[in-house]
Amino acid sequence: MDRVCVTRDEGWRSRVVRMPARFCRSQHEGMAPLASLPSARTLCSMSACSSQAADPCTYTDRRGQSCSTAFCSAHSVSVAGVPYCRRHAGTLVAIGELAQNPRGLPDVADRGPALVNCIVRDLDKDIRSLLAGPIRPGERLIVDDAVHLIHDQWRRARWERSWRIVEPTGRVLAVTVHVAEDDQSRVRVRVAAEMVADTVPPWIARRSQGVEVGAAIDISQRQRFYQRLEENIAAAVTRLRSREDSIAAQAVHRS
Numbered sequence: 585m586d587r588v589c590v591t592r593d594e595g596w597r598s599r600v601v602r603m604p605a606r607f608c609r610s611q612h613e614g615m616a617p618l619a620s621l622p623s624a625r626t627l628c629s630m631s632a633c634s635s636q637a638a639d640p641c642t643y644t645d646r647r648g649q650s651c652s653t654a655f656c657s658a659h660s661v662s663v664a665g666v667p668y669c670r671r672h673a674g675t676l677v678a679i680g681e682l683a684q685n686p687r688g689l690p691d692v693a694d695r696g697p698a699l700v701n702c703i704v705r706d707l708d709k710d711i712r713s714l715l716a717g718p719i720r721p722g723e724r725l726i727v728d729d730a731v732h733l734i735h736d737q738w739r740r741a742r743w744e745r746s747w748r749i750v751e752p753t754g755r756v757l758a759v760t761v762h763v764a765e766d767d768q769s770r771v772r773v774r775v776a777a778e779m780v781a782d783t784v785p786p787w788i789a790r791r792s793q794g795v796e797v798g799a800a801i802d803i804s805q806r807q808r809f810y811q812r813l814e815e816n817i818a819a820a821v822t823r824l825r826s827r828e829d830s831i832a833a834q835a836v837h838r839s
């Protein structure tokens with residue numbers, strides 16, 4: 585498997601906006617709108633980039649907090665023609681229609697939606713084929729089209745996205761990837777009610793430890809991470825479906 589998540593944001597630096605001192609005032613002091621100011625030279629937030637033609641990430645969250653990064657055209661990502669940093673472009677893509685609602689936009693620092701979406705995207709092909717194998721007559725596979733915000737019974741929030749086998753009477757089995765809002769480094773995967781993975785992805789662990797590795801090691805670590813997830817998911821799916829078959833066989837035997 586050579587697919588890798590590309591929502592990397594390590595190496596960013598704070599945006600430096602070089603503006604004349606007279607512009608560094610509150611908007612209430614009679615500043616002209618930004619559009620009419622002489623063009624500012626803004627350094628790209630990518631640490632290895634020297635471009636001074638960066639555009640600010642235009643993301644503003646549900647609390648009105650905006651992103652403090654700016655990227656040049658080579659390092660920003662356009663969503664509907666608007667420039668964003670990679671993380672927030674990933675966030676908007678991840679939450680789908682929720683992105684149309686300004687009050688639904690995740691906090692600036694919340695990496696959960698983009699992380700869940702990244703992992704689901706990288707696992708998607710293999711999980712679809714894994715679940716298609718044991719599918720039975722009358723069942724079908726549904727894949728969430730976006731990451732959803734879910735609250736548990738204690739009002740703790742998590743971002744999650746699922747593959748679900750359903751039948752006309754309801755859900756049969758779901759494989760769900762989620763990241764809790766209060767622990768955004770840790771990815772958890774459930775098959776039905778069984779937790780089959782509770783782990784920090786290697787690229788996030790490295791970032792929190794300040795460790796940098798070459799591309800080959802990065803790809804290798806990601807591949808091992810996804811391979812372990814797939815093995816755990818496959819084992820749980822096989823176990824659960826076998827148990828269902830066994831229960832069904834016993835019911836037929838008794839009748």
Ligand SMILES: [Zn+2]
Nearest residue numbers: 628633656659
């Ligand atoms: Zn750049």
Ligand SMILES: [Zn+2]
Nearest residue numbers: 641651669672
């Ligand atoms: Zn941003």
